[in-house]
Amino acid sequence: MTNLTELTLAEIRGGVAAGTFKAVEVAESFNAAVADAQAALNAFIVTTPEAALAAAAKVDADRAAGKPLGKMAGVPIGMKDLFATKGVQTTAASKILAGFKPEYESTVSQKLWDAGAGMLGKLNLDQFAMGSSNETSAFGNVISPWRRPGDTAPLAPGGSSGGSSAAIAARLCPAATGTDTGGSIRQPAAFTGISGIKPTYGRCSRWGVVAFASSLDQAGPMARTVTDCAIMLEAMAGFDPKDATSLDMPVPDWSAALSADLRGKKVGIPREYRLDGLSADVAKSWDDGIAWLKDAGAEVVDVSLPHSKYALPTYYIIAPAEASSNLARYDGVRYGLRDLPDGANLQDMYAATRAAGFGPEVKRRILIGTYVLSAGFYDAYYTQAQKVRTLIARDFEEAFKQCDVILAPTAPSAAFALGEKSADPLEMYLNDVFSVPASLAGLPAMSVPAGVDAQGLPLGLQIIGRPFDEQGVLNAGLAIEQRAAFSAKPEKWW
Amino acid sequence: MSVDTATVAKIASLARIKVSEAEVQAMVPELNGILAWVEQLGEVNVAGVEPMTAVIPNTLRLRADVVNADPLTGGDIRDAVLANAPVAEHGFFGVPKVIE
């Protein structure tokens, strides 16, 4: 019998539809894998095996009854614990939401359930999606299934969607939701040898997703193949009247239109991304990517994104500013943690609750955000950052006059060890250097595995597209996927 | 611009996060490091540049004035609203007594 946990999303869907195996069997296999890995990898905050089984049983029953099956029928997935799930604890990996059971379901998760997916559990993440290594979760670090050869030192699965990336790489689920504010889908995908796409801002509804930075947050799928990402994105995307920033556009059939034939397409290589000190491994994989896309028929052109070096500082003003306001609702009044010291008044209660509930990185960002918005500093920091953001978006507009997609590394290095960068927040922030610009411009961008570094750890390549051109991004991703023929997988040590 | 302990304490108070003296001390260099780094934005010439207001060209849609058109954004759900409250009594949220 096939090892069901080795199958891709498309294979599972196909097998269930064809009757090769039952959806319940698939759910059972993944439930077992999840349970088996939980102690070692800590990828989930909550597991929901019964939910996975119930969804699978419904798909099996529907199939038996001859009813049409949804896009995700029979596919059990992991749900990043930033999506509100009705009746299932939703925490954003923060103590301040410990025990919070929403009375509502996020639009994106509801769409996935409606499409026939089942929930294996709520995936761990950086607290409030703030982090690049999954070390800021109140529920413990996620441990990457990858290890350096001959070394048991735990590696970072990337962040903030570190639970998602680790779980997929470890075959605990074939696919998972992620969210990306400055690279939180792409960087963990790159670190764990999987694929993930952040669609155009507005494609996926933000309704019911715990907000980090509203103008940047965007949900997307993470999976092992480009095709799987395309299928799952079709199920997640779509107009939502409950989100004022949602795009009122039809959802294309991306998976059906996938094509690795890039003849007639131009691929831009941004010269500013050739950073001094870019690791040789990363530089080589980028060169490989260029060669592969040429091989797929694309023409490669140099492009310039002159304000690239300002993207990170811009991001680290705008994101904390929005976060400082978005996280004001966690005050111990209506849900979540309340810390009420003896004799405390209302304002004392707020301060105590928030001190006890938020982790250090969240506090750091709230304080930065509060500071940059405060009287006398607003224009110098926030307004200036929003102006530079305009320039960064304009850089992309200019570049896309000369090319159809942009190819760049996803992250400046392969996965680092846990604890390696957590002492210095700035060093951690620099990890997002290649992923943040597309976030600031709201552009679709994906990471696909491109090979491994000298230590055998995965490296990702990033494709950035024009607004709404997820298809172009996915097609280029497919061309790389086919040529990279990435087959490395973490050896099971847990 | 850089922050001192008094400023950090003031920001923490504005953000309603209780911080100890030691935490303030530790945060000063951290925040200053980050602020010094983001201040490189000051060197960008932004003359005539509008601050970004919408990252993807899109217009603000307005909702029709209909009560409870969508149960997910409508009322009459008191139990759901109070379900996760640390303190709820007689249909209200309870907070430490406020003197106005």
Add this chain to the structure above:
Amino acid sequence: MSNYRIQGATGEWEVVIGLEVHAQVTSNAKLFSGSATAFGAEPNSQVSLVDAAMPGMLPVPNMECIRQAVRTGIAINAQINKWSRFDRKNYFYADLPQGYQISQLYHPLVGEGSLTIEADEKAGIPEPKTIGIERIHVEQDAGKLMHDQHPTMSYVDLNRSGVALMEIVSRPDMASPAEAGAYLSKLRTILRYVGSCDGNMDQGSMRADVNVSVRRAGEALGTRTETKNVNSVRFVMAAIEHEANRQVDVLEAGGTIVQETRLFDPDTGSTRSMRSKEDAHDYRYFPDPDLLPLELTDAFVEECRASLPELPDAKRARYVDGLGLSAYNAAVLTAEVETARWFEALLSATAAAQSKGEADVAKQASNWLTSEFFGALNKAGKDLASSPISPEGAAELLALVGNGTISGSIAKAVLEKMLETGEGANAIVEREGLKQNSDTGAIEAVIADVLAKNTDKVEQYKGGKEALFGFFVGQTMKAMQGKANPGIVNELLKKALA
């Protein structure tokens, strides 16, 4: 120029007043969610997940609230900003679930406008005065705290949380409590005409933050205080009176005014500093990233303009110029939109009943309405809204007077009956036989009888005491139970006494 001054121990002080009026926008649903706005519902029953600021909830603006604010802006001749934006005002309070209020600081929906208050000599407003309105922006209302239900806790009700408000910010153009009161009344009238706010101050649909400062004549503006949430015209005037005098006392005692938020206590008529809002706020306003800029089309603004009814100033002018009403009647009839509507219905029914033009019956209708009908309603403890008499019913009564069927004094009695029983005027007159007697023979007989019984007075009259004429009219009318046609009585009496 207002001549209102505070007489301090060291001399005269002028008062400078600006009002920020929060008017609840008339809408079915809240500004950013689909929960209802009705007054007086069970606690937390009109609260959506959005209003309770559950994690991941998002605002989507209600078009009707935007429309009403634009209509209001047009009604005060203000600039409508076709590009506006919502900003977040960040602060922590138990009535503010999001931890921020969605408001408009940098780019309000409505810009500069104005309204004019009428002259009112008695109130010290010698001539009409135009009060500038700086802006109108749209924002969320907060919830409500109840402090007296539990010994150690305050209770939070979020029913009001997220209800749409217009904040209408005046220029500091008012110089006396009377001007502020007149401004607030006029604003309320306009809002009710437009239909953008019901103006029910006792239900909190309209409340004012009162900014007051004092200065010596000709000097620079003093430091102002802001007295929050004053909820009636009378209280606004009392708060200004008290606050201005308090400030003068402080200054004359060598003190300084602290820029602060104060609270008005209606029981004592005084203001006091608000402890809970003492700390100087740094609201960290920034554009709400959950919302895009609000862009209005020309067609939308035009629809708003076209949907506006005739506004009070225009209506009053038309009543005077077109209908020939007195300035006083025109002012009374246009002060409330319901009154004007009632009057116009009465006018149209009266003209129809008497087959005359509206202008020909306008004086009759307006005089009757303002003197007879309001008085009678008042006596019966009723108002127009609860009146058992419709404009058509009133027109029936006026027609009976107009065509001489009954006299004015009989009409008064008929009106009382109508109010009492709800019966129609014709039916009452018919049943009670109140029709005026115009039978000259009958009247002549009564006159002859009256004169015969009062020969002494006839002598005196003929001797030059002409004031006695009224006595003969009265006796004749009395003898005919008031039903004689007074015109004919006059005419025949003159003849008989000639």
